[in-house]
Amino acid sequence: MATRFEAVLNVDLDGPRISRHLYGHFAEHLGRCIYGGFYVDGAIRLDVVEALRALNIPNLRWPGGCFADEYHWRDGIGPRAQRPTMVNTHWGGVEENNHFGTHEFMELCELLGAEPYISGNVGSGTVREMSEWVEYLTREGDSPMARLRKANGRDEPWRVRFWGLGNEAWGCGGNMTAEHYAQEARRFGTYCRDYGDNQLYKIAAGANGADYAWTETLMKQIGHLGCRRIRSTGYHALSVHHYTLTGPTWEQKGSATAFDTDEYYTTMVAAARIEEILAGHAAVMDAYDPGQTVGLVLDEWGTWFDVEPGTNPGFLYQQNTLRDALVAGVHFDVFHRFADRLVMANIAQTVNVLQAMILTDPDSGALVLTPTYHVFRMNQGHQDATSLRVDVRTAPPSRPVGDANLTTVSMSASRKDGRLLVSLSNLDAGAPADVRIEIRGGTLETVEAQILTSGAVQDHNTPQTPSAVAPHAHDGVSVAGGALRVRLPAHSFVTVSGIL
Template sequence: MAIEAVLNVDLDGPRISRHLYGHFAEHLGRCVYGGFYVGEDSDIPHERGLRLDVVDALRELSIPNLRWPGGCFADEYHWRDGIGPKEQRPVMVNTHWGGVEENNHFGTHEFMALCEMLGAEPYIAGNVGSGTVREMSEWVEYLTRAGDSPMARLRQANGRDEPWPVRFWGLGNEAWGCGGNMTAEHYAQEARRYGTYCRDYGDNKLYKIAAGANSADYAWTETLMKQLGPLGCRHIESTAYHALSVHYYTLTGPTWEQKGSATAFDTDEYYTTMVSAARIDEILSGHAAVMDCYDPGRSVGLVLDEWGTWFDVEPGTNPGFLYQQNTLRDALVAGTHFDVFHRHADRLVMANIAQTVNVLQAMILTDPDSQAMVLTPTYHVFRMNRGHQDATSLRVDFRTAPPSRRVGDATLTTVSMSASRKDGRLLISLSNLDADTAADVEIELRGGAVETVEALILTSGALQDHNTPQAPSAVTPRSYDGVTVAGGRLRAHLPAHSFVTVSGAL
């Protein structure tokens, strides 16, 4: 029997910001060096040291923003070390990630050049943990102030006459941990202080993001919201910060030290992973509920600027580099996350997967031996979902209860979907998380007609399947004929462990 659902095509929901499809690049392992940046002497095709095949692949995703330089690294990074002639830049030790030395050849100008090549907005995480208010204030001036000023002259001396537009600024990172081990109360005061001295210059209006909670720490969120206004405040006009972040990772293993393998897992571990991934709905709902108490007008944004799967590193790799493979399981985690993001689009204004290249749940893996570039299954979910960016979300209601299964003490709903409308086209995303059993879905389309549809499917023979330099297309999307539409009803057959997108003109 088919699962029945209703989609009201003509009833607008919140707009799905393109920034929910954001990315994250930290100085960690081979994300920047060996991923984005190969250096100006590399034999790999590049422009000013920036690897061109990686840039081209990310352009295909319409990547909206890129967060940098961390992560934990942000709070030990001093931006002046990364400007000026490369041979004069000081070497530093990356104490958080592997204890390796960094030559600072990838700094502010290189990052801004990367964002320009990608067509992405920069999201810069400033140093609150070991930096100073003056340091961050001058970085804002260096990047965004036109005319004549000390930092503008320094930028011009380093080869950039005009300022860059940089809206998004993070006031530190994980202040409760690697960003300073602060209490919420202490960090709230620091955020107000740092935010005060991050100035708007010209037409560049900053959107300042306070370092928010770890997972379900709703008390941290409440402490930050109290700094912005009293309970029930209808409209908050903050000059200190405009949004709060939260971090949530999908974990599977029994302990932090044993997170489980990215590729060698059984079905039970798969379902445990999907239960952990599904908890993102609870996390976002909890923080939104706290924020609603202080900001019912929803003028303050919620930013999930680190999310994704976190498994053990691949055998034989540096444990501080967080290099893991990426299977069909990771793709299904991404697909269900996006369904949740779309439902929270009234409060959630940005999300950044951790991380873009060679780290954790990456879009792209580069092989240091063959220099090959591999697109991961997660990459393909981002590409299949491109049409949701800046689209109008559409509510999907189940008429019959979707299938579910017990996983330990939890119940996992195994069919997930979301929908949007943009430029006269409908896009529906559907996931079947059941490892072994197919599902049939019948959706009544109300308030709009779709005559024909096009469908893509991402699946493979095994949940553990992944792409490698030797088999780069083991898990890749293909056209799919298992979706039909007639008489105002759309019918989709979803094979076990599959992600499907359906699009059509309205």
């Protein structure tokens, strides 16, 4: 029997704009993300580019991750045969040949139509090293680094706004205290200069999950409690990292595909915790920055399970099921609600690592689009749209999961160019839901809907069954009497769009 849920949507009351950068991506030198994913046999893999262009990906974060704080950018420029090698100590202990470096990454971003987001080396690098990387990429005219760039085949500078001041400084990025890192971020950020009209947006390496004290320490470097005038510092935003983890220990995170219903619900509770995490960091930031001039960046998020059997444990290769897609749907609904403070988010990672958009088969070369990929594509219309608040009229359906209570219907809405987009997830593994949404402040006429679901939450796509979990038209939607009615089958993700 279907559960029933009623809500109200005021389409003429604008909420904050949903930045397209909330749909950002992450590519680290890790496993087969770069080599064997984006970059094969000395060239960018164009079918991967084509698939990602269909998502309109707004930005791509690189080269890490933990790898960023052992990466020295000068090793990745110049003739490839002359580039020195290094050992990727964080991810599998493999040798990195540096064939994919700055120029290759910028070419990839140009092909994707995505803005580059570069994470600089604070952990093992120097202020001069990062400062010169900014100069190399963005300064025109005559200067030492501009001349070096031109000698390597690029006359005109690139536009690179987004710069990360290290990564996970509390851990793999240097095992620093918050107080020490805050000073380092100010120092490194000071020497990352604006050249011409390229205005840098510098992002300090922020907290791990619910470490709100780390965020407060960084905010103290920017302003005083309740201060609306923000002092000039070395950074414009703070990051936070939070993964959906469900296993009993770090060493036992659970299988990406072989899980039961109880494990499924535990995963959904863990995914929904992103609301608490963002609310906690936003509250700390609001105390020091009520004018919301400092951005919050969730530049690593996603599911993290055990690697697929028989693969390198340091490569973090995992399958991607309908469960992962529903995790993504829940996250985006939360992102939309925090669009006033959250300015960017980057899923980890884009190809062949963790909660990937794309999996490539190393034997056949086949490219597989994951269920998570389809959520990104179905939600494209939210990018740079105006968020709309959804008010509940009746209590949303829920179920107890251990000591927690899981709300099983999640939704968000936005408006752009006269078109409404509503995203809904039914997290109940067994029961459908009927949702009635009263539309106020406008008239919604014809609508169309897509649905992403399958027979089981464990279903996933493979080279042999590439469309086992794929979107299709959904006929369980109607408009009558000023209300939108949506039928949500069990474990489904649905988007509804229509002209206002």
